[in-house]
Amino acid sequence: MDRITAIKSFVEVAHLSSFTKAAEKLGLSRLQVSRHVQELEQWLKQRLLHRTTRKVSLTQQGDKALIRFERILDEASALIAQSYQDKTELAGTIRITSPIGFSQTMLIEAVSQFIAQHKGVKIDIHASDSFSNLVEERIDIALRYTNTPDESLIARPLMKIGACLCASPQYLTEQSEPMTPTDLLNHNCLVHLANDTWQLVRGDEVHEVKVSGSLVCNDVTTIVAAAINGSGVALLPYDIARKYIKENVLVPVLGNYHINSSQLWAVYLSRSYQLPVVRAFIDFIADMWQDDIEPATYTDGTARTHSNSS
Template sequence: MDDYLNDMALFVEVVKAKGFRHAAETVGIPNSTLSRRISALEKTIGLRLLHRTTRKIELTEAGQLYFERCKRIVDEARLAHAQLGEMLAQPSGTLRVSLPVDFAVTYLAPLIAEFADLYPGIQFDLDLTPRRVDLVSEPFDVAIRIGESESSQLIARPLASLTPFLYASPGYLARAGVPEKPADLARHQCLAILKTSAWTLRDGKRSVTVPVNGRFVLNSVGMIRSLANVDRGIVLVPREVVEDDLANGTLRPVLPAWYGTATPIYAMTETRLLPAKTQRFIEFLQERLARR
């Protein structure tokens, strides 16, 4: 029975890795041994689970059904082990997290450092990338994502909602003038993400959409912040991103009664069954971000 359960877990790893070689590296056994174990599993069941070619594997109809059932069993078993381990010690192991670059650098870095101090047994493998990693086939425990949660089979846990406000440097405002109403933004240099042609602003009661333009088209909040600091224009970003700039006076609020559309932040996981290290990390971010 033990070998049977172990082979189920190996089968799940092969499917997640989309091949024997990567799965063998993950579980630490020879490729030939892994292939032999899966063949034995198919023989025991009496059905072919995988179509094998020289380049890839594909699930058979029976294999797809078996994978869905086995994955739940394997996740439950891993969670049980993690929860029992919690009774003896603090969470430990390597926490693999995918993070959006600018948000991580300007906002999450001190929070991650604080979490690391709380849990010295956890090692961190942080991947800062603009792409949306595949949590099913790539070895990440959690991905932090900004914006609306896409419709998928992933589990989305809300962490926070960040509201953007308008800011500019004193030097820029001295040169270009201070906007007195949202419509004035049309004649200003506005530093916008990607090719945004308009900003929707609210003051609690009213909502207006104003055209914006500028010389710079960017996909980096960090770069937008830097350009605003050297008098290049007006930005619409969450206060949390520019707290240091406001404190030292290199940026100041513009039209402070007006704000943009709030942006949700999510922790995305492949499953609801989380090991202690991942659960603690998500709970920590939820608690700290709620304070702000």
């Protein structure tokens, strides 16, 4: 028995809850996939899957085995990717999903450099601020801001990205600048659909302000444009805001308060072992993005750029 191939079959069945879908994904017959799983069960002397005419689900032993088998395949993927990097040119297509604003800044820079180094690589970017279903949408890598990654997926931490409050000089000329978090209640706040409660920290003080305003949007780049046009105060990821702050088209406000950073993760399924180029790209961005991106805060209310090594 080719145990690696059998493990691949089992992992796909476990993720897709279907022998037929797993066979289609692997380019095998349903019978071959079924035999692979049976051989694994015989080898381990454990039943890994419950099978009915309507449903396939993991047994308790199968649930434990899945975690270990995914680690085995992940390690195999790393070895294969390294071998490809050492011996031949990488090739293939990588499907990546990423937040819209991040896709337009740091991701496109990384993708451009990676493609320049590996001419046989094609990268499909699906920019979205909502979480994609990696299985259904056949995503190889999802870049996600979260402090609690999905335990059912493999997640590799990349860097922490801070946030800051900004407004245009025009807006701050027309309106009194907010000096405390509660002052935001009297300002037109540009709200992302996923976050209408802004948390600001100073020392041991934590202030939560439920904000509102004339614009609610699910796209951070639209919020950036509105802030630059003088529409109000925006809470922005610092990797996006720092460019506009440097150009003086946006000005930090309440810079003497800290906004907790978010961890950026590369999230992927164990099926990434099928594409050595996927592992190579994850290693590439992990090396490229090894510094955190956060604004420094000062008691005078100003904000300046700095990077912390992870």
